[in-house]
């Protein structure tokens with residue numbers, strides 16, 4: 001395995017090496033554990049109770065993984081089979097909570113990495129939410145609405161046996177947005193005869209929350225603004241590149257623009273657009289949310305913009321700030337060096353684990369301001385938590401009220417990261433701070449609840 005230089009602490013090394021042996025075919029999962037362990041070493045050194053209670057070996061194993069077959073019929077009357085999963089990772093501080101990803105790349109390694117990250121992210125929000133993730137290798141691209149509906153119904157037919165408003169509450173992620181959550185909710189209700197907050201990201205007329213659609217992208221900008229304000233700076237006047245053009249990317253663009261920045265580039269998995277005048281986010285919404293088309297069609301609306309094939313080229317544009325909002329491992333070491341050479345000063349992660357450990361090291365060495373995903377993109381799940389609260393009390397808050405709560409939560413997350421970093425004598429290191437603060441709350445709850 002790649003990383004055996006991880007730490008000096010023998011207990012940590014032991015746990016990590018065993019995990020490597022057992023899951024050598026799960027690189028993304030091992031990578032996410034590696035990043036967390038690197039941050040935790042001083043905490044584990046100073047608090048022997050974590051070793052005594054076996055917290056590390058317990059926290060790296062999901063409480064439960066459910067894997068199932070999904071059978072459905074496509075528009076040509078052909079039988080289709082996909083794999084469905086739910087990783088119920090940790091319920092120490094609340095019901096399992098985390099998104100569902102529909103993408104052909106989905107496998108156990110990717111869902112375990114996402115579920116593992118979700119534990120600490122959810123802890124950082126200050127809400128009572130455990131960590132989970134799920135999804136399928138189903139590819140929604142090019143499928144009709146009816147096909148997506150039949151797939152969602154087949155997927156929920158099995159998933160419904162394992163979730164519940166107080167047990168496990170899924171939401172969206174890549175390939176799962178409002179349309180999919182609607183079909184999933186409809187099927188759950190039919191099967192269980194229950195109208196509960198079993199999913200978040202629901203439509204506003206059936207228990208959804210205002211701001212949930214915008215929350216991850218908005219929250220990312222609130223976090224970035226907080227980080228910049230602490231250094232006497234702000235997003236105002238900054239030039240920004242955002243990778244991706246899905247839910248997170250769109251609303252990161254919208255909020256960054258509202259805060260006075262200019263977003264000049266966005267991408268999808270085929271290529272990227274560059275608009276020196278600033279991308280008009282209402283066009284991206286039309287292309288991606290309404291028409292479900294490719295990003296190159298932006299040029300039909302804005303002929304002066306440029307389109308370039310290949311998604312990686314987006315990182316070669318010199319800007320002030322980058323917001324990766326597409327997927328994991330978008331930025332490797334070589335790309336990171338290019339980004340530094342281009343004069344980028346700030347990176348805030350919207351997607352989960354977009355930066356490899358080697359690339360994070362490059363950014364750290366170059367002194368870039370770095371906001372790690374499990375803190376910076378927690379606004380989505382935090383607003384899911386607010387949706388759960390509203391469902392429980394059967395009330396809906398206004399947009400302003402919910403947005404204010406989201407802003408307060410992002411401020412609190414930033415402060416948790418600052419405090420966590422200081423606790424282990426790494427002031428200003430938000431990666432370390434996020435991991436320390438996120439871990440402590442969960443670990444202490446695990447200890448309190450016994451083995």
Ligand code: NDP
Nearest residue numbers: 173174175216244245246247248268269326327351352380
């Ligand atoms: P969407 O499905 O709405 O959008 C995903 C975007 O990323 C699309 O533009 C897609 O392009 C691009 N993309 C996906 N996979 C790849 C790939 N392998 N290579 C290049 N581009 C890719 O997803 P979201 O916006 O919801 O999610 C984006 C990221 O944010 C993910 O990492 C997700 O885990 C994370 N996240 C999402 C939250 C949410 O609330 N939705 C909350 C917190 C984090 P294409 O259409 O061509 O596939």
Ligand code: 2IT
Nearest residue numbers: 098099171173380381384
């Ligand atoms: O990665 C994430 O935090 C999400 N996809 C959102 C999860 C949620 O439950 O809202």
